[in-house]
Amino acid sequence: MKTSRRWFAIESSSSQLSLALGEGETVLREVSESGNASRLIEPLYRRLGVRLEDVDFCVIGQGPGSYNGLRVGYAFLKGLLCADEMPVCEIPTPLALAAQAASQLKLSDGDFLALNDARREEIFGAKVELRGGALRQAETRVAPPSGLEQIFGRSFAAVISYELKVEDFPFLAGTPWLCLFPTASATGALACRQDFSRAPALSSLGPHYVRVAVPGRSSA
Amino acid sequence: MRILGIETSCDETSAAVVADGCVLSSAVSSQVDFHAVYGGVVPEVASRQHLKLIDAVVRQALTQGRVHPRELDAVAVTRGPGLPSALLVGVAMAKGLAARYGKPLAPVHHLEAHLYSSPIDSGAFVALVVSGGHTMLIHAPHIGGHRVLGSTVDDAAGEAFDKVAQMLGLPYPGGPVIELQAAQGNPRAFDFPRPMLHSGDWNFSFSGLKTAVRRTVGLLGGDKTARMADLCASFQLAVVEVLVEKTLAAAKKFRVRQIAVSGGVACNGSLRQALEKRCQREGMRLRFAEKKYCTDNAAMVALLAERKLSQGWLPPDDWDIQPDWRLESRSTEMSI
Ligand SMILES: Nc1ncnc2c1ncn2[C@@H]1O[C@H](COP(=O)(O)OP(=O)(O)OP(=O)(O)O)[C@@H](O)[C@H]1O
Numbered sequence A: 001m002k003t004s005r006r007w008f009a010i011e012s013s014s015s016q017l018s019l020a021l022g023e024g025e026t027v028l029r030e031v032s033e034s035g036n037a038s039r040l041i042e043p044l045y046r047r048l049g050v051r052l053e054d055v056d057f058c059v060i061g062q063g064p065g066s067y068n069g070l071r072v073g074y075a076f077l078k079g080l081l082c083a084d085e086m087p088v089c090e091i092p093t094p095l096a097l098a099a100q101a102a103s104q105l106k107l108s109d110g111d112f113l114a115l116n117d118a119r120r121e122e123i124f125g126a127k128v129e130l131r132g133g134a135l136r137q138a139e140t141r142v143a144p145p146s147g148l149e150q151i152f153g154r155s156f157a158a159v160i161s162y163e164l165k166v167e168d169f170p171f172l173a174g175t176p177w178l179c180l181f182p183t184a185s186a187t188g189a190l191a192c193r194q195d196f197s198r199a200p201a202l203s204s205l206g207p208h209y210v211r212v213a214v215p216g217r218s219s220a
Numbered sequence B: 001m002r003i004l005g006i007e008t009s010c011d012e013t014s015a016a017v018v019a020d021g022c023v024l025s026s027a028v029s030s031q032v033d034f035h036a037v038y039g040g041v042v043p044e045v046a047s048r049q050h051l052k053l054i055d056a057v058v059r060q061a062l063t064q065g066r067v068h069p070r071e072l073d074a075v076a077v078t079r080g081p082g083l084p085s086a087l088l089v090g091v092a093m094a095k096g097l098a099a100r101y102g103k104p105l106a107p108v109h110h111l112e113a114h115l116y117s118s119p120i121d122s123g124a125f126v127a128l129v130v131s132g133g134h135t136m137l138i139h140a141p142h143i144g145g146h147r148v149l150g151s152t153v154d155d156a157a158g159e160a161f162d163k164v165a166q167m168l169g170l171p172y173p174g175g176p177v178i179e180l181q182a183a184q185g186n187p188r189a190f191d192f193p194r195p196m197l198h199s200g201d202w203n204f205s206f207s208g209l210k211t212a213v214r215r216t217v218g219l220l221g222g223d224k225t226a227r228m229a230d231l232c233a234s235f236q237l238a239v240v241e242v243l244v245e246k247t248l249a250a251a252k253k254f255r256v257r258q259i260a261v262s263g264g265v266a267c268n269g270s271l272r273q274a275l276e277k278r279c280q281r282e283g284m285r286l287r288f289a290e291k292k293y294c295t296d297n298a299a300m301v302a303l304l305a306e307r308k309l310s311q312g313w314l315p316p317d318d319w320d321i322q323p324d325w326r327l328e329s330r331s332t333e334m335s336i
């Protein structure tokens, strides 16, 4: 896939909704606003001023994060593309966060830990490895705060969380702690590096839910 | 006018295309099987299913209706009332589609859509909207101008069917299975209460009836299974009698000659027969929604939007889902 292809990206997994338009790894425009995604998404889309006829593929941040935010992002995209066969690429949100952190810290190597509140006194953690500028999601897990050190270790270039505080994770004291909201521009730029020429159908895509819909059941 | 409707307020994912009052296509994907194992609708399950299915359902409606989104005059979607995380999916889908093709987007009240889903003649009418979440009596001096007379103070009639089915060990949704069982039973076998039949207002209550059934089931113990058909028939008759009597009383009080009935419970054959009999005797016209448009469907959403848009309604610009949207009384007149 050529890197100069034009993309449109949505990141709706946090309380800061963002939409971006780019070409290859260049971001042409980005709009973002914090608040209720369901209300904001259409005005933001209009403000971005995208013509989907000129776009080669779409990108969506997969989460984990706010279930309702993710649903709004996915459903809006499904509405935009309901009569199209445009390829869609899903990017795990921890990857986008790590890309943002690496760029902010000007790093090309290192490990990042992205943390989200998974509710019920548990945390969602994702370890992302950066090697020679390439990112890879190494490990993801839902666990109580006390179990994180054993799962992920304690040596990171940075910890990223837009909703949790360092004080609640004593084993991470001393590690740089970044408060970053995932952006559509990072999400879109990451998609350019991926080969998704055989992209799955839009209807088979869906958010990363950190739990099954009904506790104690593995279905749905 | 060609309108695409989308409905995701509860556990049916639905889309439909209508044109000039006719339904060109109606796609409904029911999630009943997913919820049956839990004995009722689980909001998180419903929402995930809606998101999975919504694009396929919308595409199906567009294909079967032989229309490209470009050719639509508007997109209509249920804004509320309903489950928040379920409403979100339909509304975001509709917003995306409307934004892409530059179409007006019409937010529709789910109960108003149920209310107008029967083929009502012009003139005054009394409506009974009787569904899984609502039981309402409405008086309308003319189409489009309606006033809510009363509603349930606790469980909706459909909810009572579902809960009684659950206590009898019958599957979800309870309405259709209770109706089947009741056909084999004696409706006079148990004398269940007719709650609020003579309350002097237009409200309903079904939780006391549910409790009476539970008490009887407890007393029957192991004989419950043998008396299943009688229990179902007696319970169904109690619900039907209350619905029929109060609806007829409202029609008489407001001197209207037309009664409209809609919502999932309006599928019930026993309710239909009882109303037909009484309306015939009283010389009233009875309008039922077609059975396939009694339970949740997007055709009713698109049809209502079409009616309102063709009357010059300008949909609001900046709006969001409204899970607890009450059916307001309206005075605007709509003709068909
Ligand atoms: N044959 C029947 N007899 C009685 N009740 C029935 C029958 N068929 C369906 N129902 C009931 O109808 C209800 C579903 O109707 P509907 O889809 O209109 O409700 P809902 O959309 O869940 O609620 P609401 O419209 O109030 O938000 C269920 O409670 C179901 O048990």
Ligand SMILES: [Mg+2]
Pocket: B110, B114, B131, B132, B264, B295, B296
């Ligand atoms: Mg309904």
